[in-house]
Amino acid sequence: MNVRIDDTDRKILAALQQDASRSLDDIAREVGSSKTPVWNRIRKMREAGVIGQQTVVLDAEALGFEACFFVLIRTSEHEADWQGRFLKALQDRPEVQEAHRLAGDIDYILKVRVENARAYDRFYQALIAEVRVHNVTALLSMEQIKSTTMLPL
Known part of the structure; x- marks a missing residue:
């Protein structure tokens, strides 16, 4: 289903990306509209697949x-x-x-979050026992510099 996104929709989406738990009243006030039209726009964007699953972001290290x-x-x-x-x-x-199929020399890239290196090794051993792969390279992230799910609307 195609849906046309206008400036008000983009403002609503930006507000939801920042904090989807905000009330409709807050979002409506921010985008310069009233609650019912904002709710209708959100519903239409959900039905069209523009808005997917709503969830919370957890602190992995914590x-x-x-x-x-x-x-x-x-x-x-x-x-x-x-x-x-x-x-x-x-x-x-x-x-x-996350898992992505790639173009180029590498076929897939995975983002794997575990407690420690031993937990990664358990993951790795289980994966290669289940499916055959030619080569696996694991890169440990030393520091997360940026992480976001927000699109540049």
Whole structure:
């Protein structure tokens, strides 16, 4: 479904990206509208798929997940059966926060959040026991410099 996004919609989306728990009254006041039109616009954007799942952002380190690894995977397998098993393996592992299929020398990149290096090794061992990969390189993030889910509206 196509939906046209105007300036008011962009203001609503920007407000929701900053804090989706804000009241409709607050958002309406910020965008210069009233509550009902803002609610209708939000509903339409949800129905159109512009607005997806609403959630909260947790502090990984405060919860004991101190290690963030970026995992580069090369594979010589490209058959549908292998891809299905690989994608299922990633979906089944909550440690995998993001997974991307890439163009270029590396086939996949994963963002994996775990407690420590031992926990990463358990993840790695379980993954390679389930699906065959040609080469895996794990890069430990030493410091998160920027992280956002906000789009530049």
